[in-house]
Amino acid sequence: MNTEDVEIPARFCGPPASGNGGYVCGRIAKGLPGTVAVRLKAPPPLDTPLRREWSAGSSRLLQGSALIGEGRVCETELEAPAPPRLAHAEQAAAHYPGFKSHFFPRCFVCGPARGVGDGLRIFPGPLADGVSYAAPWVPDRSLADADGRVASEFVWAALDCPSAFTLTPLPEGAAIVLGELCARLPGTLNVDEPAVVSAWPIGREGRRHVAGTAIHTPAGELVAVARATWIEVPLSQWLPAAAATPAAPAGT
Numbered sequence: 001m002n003t004e005d006v007e008i009p010a011r012f013c014g015p016p017a018s019g020n021g022g023y024v025c026g027r028i029a030k031g032l033p034g035t036v037a038v039r040l041k042a043p044p045p046l047d048t049p050l051r052r053e054w055s056a057g058s059s060r061l062l063q064g065s066a067l068i069g070e071g072r073v074c075e076t077e078l079e080a081p082a083p084p085r086l087a088h089a090e091q092a093a094a095h096y097p098g099f100k101s102h103f104f105p106r107c108f109v110c111g112p113a114r115g116v117g118d119g120l121r122i123f124p125g126p127l128a129d130g131v132s133y134a135a136p137w138v139p140d141r142s143l144a145d146a147d148g149r150v151a152s153e154f155v156w157a158a159l160d161c162p163s164a165f166t167l168t169p170l171p172e173g174a175a176i177v178l179g180e181l182c183a184r185l186p187g188t189l190n191v192d193e194p195a196v197v198s199a200w201p202i203g204r205e206g207r208r209h210v211a212g213t214a215i216h217t218p219a220g221e222l223v224a225v226a227r228a229t230w231i232e233v234p235l236s237q238w239l240p241a242a243a244a245t246p247a248a249p250a251g252t
């Protein structure tokens with residue numbers, strides 16, 4: 001078993017006091033081959049010493065003896081529908097619901113309060129089919145790995161929030177939180193070059209929602225695809241002072 005010390009910097013928050021789920025899943029999945037499913041067990045704390053343990057087929061993130069999340073290589077087949085064109089994604093993003101109301105406006109992935117070079121600024125809006133969502137994404141240079149490509153944990157982050165927006169409207173007084181993210185990253189992205197992020201609903205069973213996200217190049221080459229499992233929880237768990245009617249997903 002390999003181990004390393006890990007911290008989730010405050011820059012990579014979802015809710016104000018915890019890490020963005022997709023980013024944390026990407027840190028847990030780092031180095032595991034093929035399709036990887038990561039399940040979050042507790043809100044990932046920010047700026048806190050954590051420990052990652054991993055082997056050839058599994059990985060977990062701990063705070064002391066408490067399990068934050070665990071990942072495993074799996075054989076789940078993940079497929080993505082044909083992507084929208086970049087121009088259509090740009091048009092959709094103009095109607096991003098988070099511009100009107102956002103529970104976590106400083107979310108690293110989808111927060112409209114984050115500036116260029118700080119957040120990912122992925123703002124998915126509805127496509128013409130009324131079901132799927134899409135947004136453009138231009139990764140900045142702070143996201144590069146040692147080879148100058150977008151580091152895998154940021155690709156995982158980009159796969160998180162967009163699918164949540166396909167699940168609205170939620171029942172009154174409800175929010176959604178990411179339970180599991182299963183992803184495959186067959187391609188790579190260059191920094192400072194545009195990509196197309198698309199998302200679509202897959203199904204629902206009780207409080208459990210499933211949705212998909214994909215990232216393509218403007219030429220239509222698949223970079224990454226994921227299936228997210230979202231769980232409905234009382235909004236008051238996240239926003240005690242605003243447990244009225246949600247206008248945007250609360251889960252990141």
